[in-house]
Amino acid sequence: MHPLLSLSVFGLLLPTALMHVVDSPLDCIPRRSVPSNSNNALLFWEEGVFNYSTMLVREDLDLLVVGAREAVFALDLRNISKKITSVEWKVSPKQVEDCRRKGKDAETECKNYIRILHEMMDGKMYVCGTNAFDPACKKMLYVNGSLTLMKPEDDGKGKCPFDPFQKHASIMIKNDLYSATSMNFLGSEPVLMLSPYVNPQSGPIRTEIKSSWLYDPNFVSMASMPDSEKADNDNKVYVFFSETAVEFDCYSKLAVSRVARVCKGDQGGLRTLQKRWTSFLKARLDCPVPGSQLPYIIQDSFRWCDPSLHWEKCVFYATFTPQSHTSKISAVCAYRMSDIREQFSEGKYKTQASVETSYIKWVTFSGEVPKPRPGSCINSEAPNSEIKTTLDLPDKTLQFIRDKPLMDQAIEPIGGRPLLTHKGAAFTQIIVKQVQALDGEKYNVMFIGTDQGKLLKALHSEEMFIIEEVQLFTPPQEIKILKFSNKTGQIYVGSDISVVQIAPANCERSSTCFDCVLSRDPYCGWDKGEGKCVSVSSSQSVLIQDMKGNASHCPDAGPVVEPLYRNIRPGRILKLSCPSPSNLAKLIWKRNGIPLPHSPEDGLLILDNSDDDNNNNNNSGQYSCLSVEKSKAGEYETVVVSYVVRTSFENKSVTQAQSGGQSHSGLIAAVVFLVVCLVLLLAWKVVKRHINLPCDRTKKKGEEPQQTRDLEARDASVPLAAETPKNHTNAGDAPCQSEGTNPPGVNFSSMQFDESTI
The missing domain is CATH 2.130.10.10 (YVTN repeat-like/Quinoprotein amine dehydrogenase)
Known part of the structure; x- marks a missing residue:
């Protein structure tokens, strides 16, 4: 080449x-990120059914018809969590076996994935599925709250893809089907x-x-x-x-x-x-x-x-x-x-x-x-033309x-x-709706699905502005289809695991006038009378709204933020959190009205190094976190959260007293422990007969107990191996040495105990 x-x-x-x-x-950042647990969405899914990737909005029947794997569902258009009816379209075991013999997976590919779903002129619906790599089509009828698949079955080759994971496109015009597939x-x-x-x-x-x-x-x-x-x-x-x-x-x-x-x-x-x-x-x-x-x-x-x-x-x-x-x-x-x-x-x-x-x-x-x-x-209507x-x-x-x-x-x-x-996340699907704002102008709002299950809402104006991104599916799933109903004003989203219904706007997410206006959402406006962000279509009041982000008409920064009280002990660290209302805003921390040199985004850490009540270096005071956001119309500052931090000294004296008491108690415990150990040592030696108890000092000097004399007489004729007596006596009658003598193997002179030492 x-x-x-x-x-x-x-x-x-x-x-x-x-x-x-x-x-x-190169990167337009969404102003607000909404997690899945706060998306206010309605959900539908059914156990064992997957791939909700085909949809048909039937506003005449108040239905959302959803094509999935081996099933078609008719859901309530106003609340998709309510299933009206459904019909199964499964493949036969023979079809699965034929598909498997051709090298396809029996559990995933050799199923019937509904890929085409269109409305016909007579009110019926035209449905096509992959049918275990043998595409087929049928007419479907909705009567008296039930779906019915009609016969005969049409050949789906060229209308519906063989492969359920192959991309395709189709449209029906006056019952004529235009399809792009294999x-x-x-x-x-x-x-x-x-x-x-x-x-x-x-x-x-x-x-x-x-x-x-x-x-x-x-x-x-x-x-x-x-x-x-x-x-x-x-x-x-x-x-x-x-x-x-x-x-x-x-x-x-x-x-x-x-x-x-x-x-x-x-x-x-x-x-x-x-x-x-x-x-x-x-x-x-x-x-x-x-x-x-x-x-x-x-x-x-x-x-x-x-x-x-x-x-x-x-x-x-x-x-x-x-x-x-x-x-x-x-x-x-x-x-x-x-x-x-x-x-x-x-x-x-x-x-x-x-x-x-x-x-x-x-x-x-x-x-x-x-x-x-x-x-x-x-x-064909051109005059004087031979080509009709x-x-x-x-x-x-x-x-x-x-x-x-x-x-x-x-x-x-x-x-x-x-x-x-x-x-x-990569973009997948897109729909566009035109909305008339309060300034009389019409704006196009784009709703964009991603491969991570997020729905982006973007304003097409002089400059692109992403109002918010909403996480719809957890765990993240690719958004495979987006539909909109003019009758209900709702958005319907399909993925492999479920179907989601969500409103195009959730104005209540904005808690202040600045937040409501700076979002630049043509669906929303700030109601001064009610003091909240409301839907433009549902309000009869005079609302504050500006598509360029001019929030100068807001009465104030919003409601007065009640301070939160926090205590900090000397030498400890306290973290103050501040949730940012906007990804485009910058957070600024102030202490007693004076901006701090460093304003972290993930929270403010306070270290209290005060030693006593007279130390003026403690960090107590009032801390305020402010959100500063810029638009073409200006810069706006809003108090997000306020804290009153106080140093807690009373805990310090208690701690000192407790530590002093603990030191004396520890010394006493150590002495007692040593005495107990000594007593146990002596007791052990007595048990082992290494030490004999001293003689009974009540006896007269030179007088020996009768039992001792009898034992000595018997010891003379008893072998040494059996010197332990067989007949036990009382403790008071135990044998002992005369005063001034030591038992064999023990030197009492070396064992001197002083009372002061004990």
């Missing part, structure tokens, strides 16, 4: 990636396909199996443009995905993000491209994160349209993550519908060219473009689009850079 060819990709990507390096923050068991035959419902005998329309059309794609989402009389019959379906780039020459595969489109009225060609799309075009999506050398990969997209504006004013919001593991920054980019349309309708094409007769390189096509323009939608359908397209146009479906230029995001970049 020519070295210049391998560098061409970076020559194309680096200029845009390095734009706005200086003025684009056609075969191995997942090596990607396809974007239309399965017609009104005219099924015409057969499906699909993409060509060519790497120039689709090359190892990962489909993420699909969207359609609403019918419009002024759209020149320009009704299209857009699919967002990533794939291996064919236009860049690299030593290894390089993934890029794409958007492709097809026309709804496409019927395929007459001879060329029979039953194939004649309107399939694709273009690269660029999301230039500053400092990144590789293109970012799209994970999800959301189409937002203002109903009061023309369809060309619609905006696609998309989440992106890096394809290199060295970066932890995710991004959100937005694209105008008008820019996408212009690229497909007026942009140049790419074509293959031989380089040095050995290499194939994609270059800009500079030749003549046939008419009608390849990839354009056919306007795609079946009337000439072969020259069809051959051109078959070989050149790739557009030359990438589609740039609004502003030429991401709207939001955030370091940490």
